[in-house]
Amino acid sequence: MSELFLRHKPFLEKALDACEKRYAWTAYKESPSSKIHGKEIPAAAKKAFDEMLGKPLHMDLPGEHGRVGEEISPFTEEPLGVTYPRVDIDATFAAAREAQQRWRRLSVEDRVGVCLEMLDRLGQPAALFLNAHATVHTAGQSFIMAFAGCGANALDRGLEALAYAYKAMTDVPGEADWERRFGAAPEIHLRKRFRLVPRGTAVVVTCATFPQWNGYPAIMANLATGNPVVIKPHPKTTLPVALFVRTMREVLVENGMDPNLVTMVADKRDDPVTIELLHHPDTAIIDFTGGPKFGRWIEENCPNALVYTETAGCNSVVIESTDNFQGMCDAVAHSLCQASAQMCTSVQNIFVPRDGIDTERGHVSFDEVCDTLKGSVDNIIGNAGLAAFLCGTLVDEGIYKSIDAMTAKANSRGRIIRESGRYAHPDYAGARTATPLMLAVEASDKELYGQEHFGPISFVIACDDAEHGLARATEDVREHGAITSHVYSSDDGFLERAEDAYHSAGASLSCNLIGMPINFAAAYSDFHVTGLNPAGNACLSDLAFVANRFRIVQTRFPASTAP
Amino acid sequence: MSELFLRHKPFLEKALDACEKRYAWTAYKESPSSKIHGKEIPAAAKKAFDEMLGKPLHMDLPGEHGRVGEEISPFTEEPLGVTYPRVDIDATFAAAREAQQRWRRLSVEDRVGVCLEMLDRLGQPAALFLNAHATVHTAGQSFIMAFAGCGANALDRGLEALAYAYKAMTDVPGEADWERRFGAAPEIHLRKRFRLVPRGTAVVVTCATFPQWNGYPAIMANLATGNPVVIKPHPKTTLPVALFVRTMREVLVENGMDPNLVTMVADKRDDPVTIELLHHPDTAIIDFTGGPKFGRWIEENCPNALVYTETAGCNSVVIESTDNFQGMCDAVAHSLCQASAQMCTSVQNIFVPRDGIDTERGHVSFDEVCDTLKGSVDNIIGNAGLAAFLCGTLVDEGIYKSIDAMTAKANSRGRIIRESGRYAHPDYAGARTATPLMLAVEASDKELYGQEHFGPISFVIACDDAEHGLARATEDVREHGAITSHVYSSDDGFLERAEDAYHSAGASLSCNLIGMPINFAAAYSDFHVTGLNPAGNACLSDLAFVANRFRIVQTRFPASTAP
DSSP: OHHHHHHHHHHHHHHHHHHHHOOOOOSSOOOOOHHHHTTHHHHHHHHHHHHHTTSBOOOOOTTEEEEEOOOBOTTTOSBOOOBEEEEOHHHHHHHHHHHHHHHTTSOHHHHHHHHHHHHHHHTSHHHHHHHHHHHHHHHOOOHHHHHIIIIIHHHHHHHHHHHHHHHHHHTSOSEEEEEEOOTTSOOEEEEEEEEEEEOOEEEEEOOSSOHHHHHHHHHHHHHHTTOOEEEEOBTTBOHHHHHHHHHHHHHHHHTTOOGGGEEEOOOBTTBOOHHHHHTOTTEEEEEEESOHHHHHHHHHHOTTSEEEEEOOOOOEEEEOBOSOHHHHHHHHHHHHHGGGGOSTTOOOEEEEETTOEEETTEEEOHHHHHHHHHHHHHHHHTSHHHHHHHHOOOSOTHHHHHHHHHHHHHTTSSEEEEOOOOOOOSSOTTOOOOOOEEEEEETTOHHHHSSOOOSSEEEEEEESSHHHHHHHHHHHHHHHOOSOEEEEOSOHHHHHHHHHHHHHTTOOEEESOOSSOTTOOOTTTOOBOOSSBTTBSOOBTOHHHHTTSEEEEEEEEETTTOO | OHHHHHHHHHHHHHHHHHHHHOOOOOSSOOOOOHHHHTTHHHHHHHHHHHHHTTSBOOOOOTTEEEEEOOOBOTTTOSBOOOBEEEEOHHHHHHHHHHHHHHHTTSOHHHHHHHHHHHHHHHTSHHHHHHHHHHHHHHHOOOHHHHHIIIIIHHHHHHHHHHHHHHHHHHTSOSEEEEEEOOTTSOOEEEEEEEEEEEOOEEEEEOOSSOHHHHHHHHHHHHHHTTOOEEEEOBTTBOHHHHHHHHHHHHHHHHTTOOGGGEEEOOOBTTBOOHHHHHTOTTEEEEEEESOHHHHHHHHHHOTTSEEEEEOOOOOEEEEOBOSOHHHHHHHHHHHHHGGGGOSTTOOOEEEEETTOEEETTEEEOHHHHHHHHHHHHHHHHTSHHHHHHHHOOOSOTHHHHHHHHHHHHHTTSSEEEEOOOOOOOSSOTTOOOOOOEEEEEETTOHHHHSSOOOSSEEEEEEESSHHHHHHHHHHHHHHHOOSOEEEEOSOHHHHHHHHHHHHHTTOOEEESOOSSOTTOOOTTTOOBOOSSBTTBSOOBTOHHHHTTSEEEEEEEEETTTOO
């Protein structure tokens, strides 16, 4: 297996270098274009996906006793009909424990080699296309988004975490010589051996919208450091998880390893098993991605395990001024539309001075800002192909209710800038689509905007001035968390104050991003989630994400007798 | 201040190298010999110490309202009469928060430079001598032990933690350039800035026996990463803590920093404030050294903070065979005597096969092992100077009761190998001394030996064979924890099985240590505490000890406008 390590080592080395210098790099193919992949592979993947529907997916998991599966495609509103093993939890943990016995004793290079092979396998075109179809019809993303965001971008985050795990583990030497005198006694010469010991079994809870993006790094970080992984997928988005679990298990078997190093416990929404997994006596590590309420509960109620969370927050934009008014509005509108604002990096609260802002066109009123933002959104939604590509669908039909409820509230408070509606998907007539609901409210209407609204609901918030907006936005960071924050200003002094205010609130900041998808967080470059505010306690990826997943034990011998 | 960094940089670099290769090194003077220090400095330190007694110690802490101080010298049984500020807790945290504002914004080099200067100052001969006197008359150690173990050895652990903190922080670059294309749009070129942000205020709880040994590393790890430190000393051992706090504050002031980055909250045994400190809303980090029961409580009940603990366990010796019988007995006896077995590395449970062991002298019976161990202890105790140097005194008069209670129990179960008594201290007639109580028990007498007995109480445990002893010893590791474990065997196969058994139980192991103080744990070389068993969750020092004490925030700008 060190053969695997040697084969993939250049990728690992490049990832380590990219993490160190934090430039743009990807190890995988982001584009599904037939210019790159030809037509056969995509067609075969589509056929493979279609053939999976309506059937049990065989995974050969330990402790199977029955089947579960309740996914509905947000594009067709039809059940996928795929079922997954329903497994006995104790049997799963027992199998993980058993599988760990050999895995933990492998060299760092051997374990990392197998992990690199898993990523490489998942990054092969056939796997990327199949993964994209499965993600489309569960998470509800557009195909291109599912291909890149849940393919290459997620694999890159996995490789990044693996690189950090490798770095942390190789910081510990395998052995050492130690010589000293104690008083007048003869010199002592000891040989020391250091061994890395994994914590134990890790439970990785993936979310409905982007299960791979946090799943891959958590799995890589755990496996590389020797910990078996029990994955708990969201009942709405199980298929892509089951597929990557299957691939990982295949790679393990092909390399003579126990496949139960990676298992999956599927459940039903009305019969969840998550807490049972989290509190299982074998659970030593928890990686959670999902809602902030449950994330906080886990942080406070699982002292049995190391807990790493990424949840969500009130992502904000503070607009002070701009020298590219249309570009700014287009950039913000992109975030309001992308993945129907179901990304952890989607913005929700847009603070704009009540008296308007200075732009390259001169002064622009608050209402003009609202109108231009609306226009930018309308431009996207009005182009059926672009809307379908950018917005995809809603992962949860419950979001319609949130949109309706907020629309109703806005009739008494604030003003509707843009009503939400469905856009007609060019390929799927019944697709569960929703266009952005945009409200204009006052800074005092905190009960409306002062919490996360999951889905395409946003607020343009009239504040006294930009400083006031900054104060309100950063207060929300402290209270509700934030994963991304944006400021637009052509005043260097304001940018500096904004940076300081957001950093002091424990949030990262993007300034004047225009001409790119502002939701984008780049593996190897962007530290994703600060861990300093309620939107999560862990970062993808830093040394803290990996360094405590293993521990160090040592043996001391007299050097003369050390074997 | 980077001047401080430059001045001390060679030490930091040497420490980084020593941590990487884990050889023996010390940055400070371990010996109090007048050959090194002359006579003036020691005499002046003694005078300074004597002049402190019976007086208030002025520390200029924020929020002072009254005085506390109840220390009694274990050597003279007289109160020291030194009083410390009693401080308002909210005022202390407010001052720490205020002090952090500037400190957190300093460069890594600036902060580390100040920390290096603190260690250097505490490592000056005058400070080492004063620290030793203060430690002698609180923790009850012999002078030479207090000088080395609570001086150089503790400072080395501090420098080691500082080196790890530096390594973890410098793993994050200050800035980066990032360029990529999204689809057909023009290339995006971003500049990124990364800033390290401390967690918040750290509460460091030091223990009665060795407050510097865990205190220095915790303080260095916190300060270097930008977190102010509130120290809660044990009411029995406050003076050495107060002295190093005073020195650290002086260094801060001399370098233009706010002294309230390091504060101290002294309390009384019958009016403790620890829990109030741990649960203070500002508390973001907790470093605890002390008893396992309270340590466990903290681990389970302080989700408000990152928690690092070092407590204690049932340290064991498994004797299978030896080719140096007397040397082995002398080595174990040294541990039973050193610091009256009040060290976290003192051994307590000595497993010996009921049928005896093979040695270079031939087969030796269980009773002969007991007798020879007793003889080795008697040899130490019989030499008044050596007893005083090695055993010191009891930090807590309550240990006499434990000894009496165990002696009484042994009259019905097991057999007394060696009764505890007082040895006559050559310099202090009334010194609170106790010689080792040694009991011979059966492996089935777990109620006697299967828990930590703090102080000079040990058990020679008759087991069916060495494998049985190994099984029992590692079971105790899992249940009660262990900080050191020893095995003596001339059988390579047994050593291998022992290594595997202890490592699997989450404990480090020393094999056949003879001719050295086996309690010794070396900074830069020995990973102290594995974090895998109940004796603590943190290690001195590894990346996990430091990497989560700070977080990373970032700012992204278009490169063209980045300031």
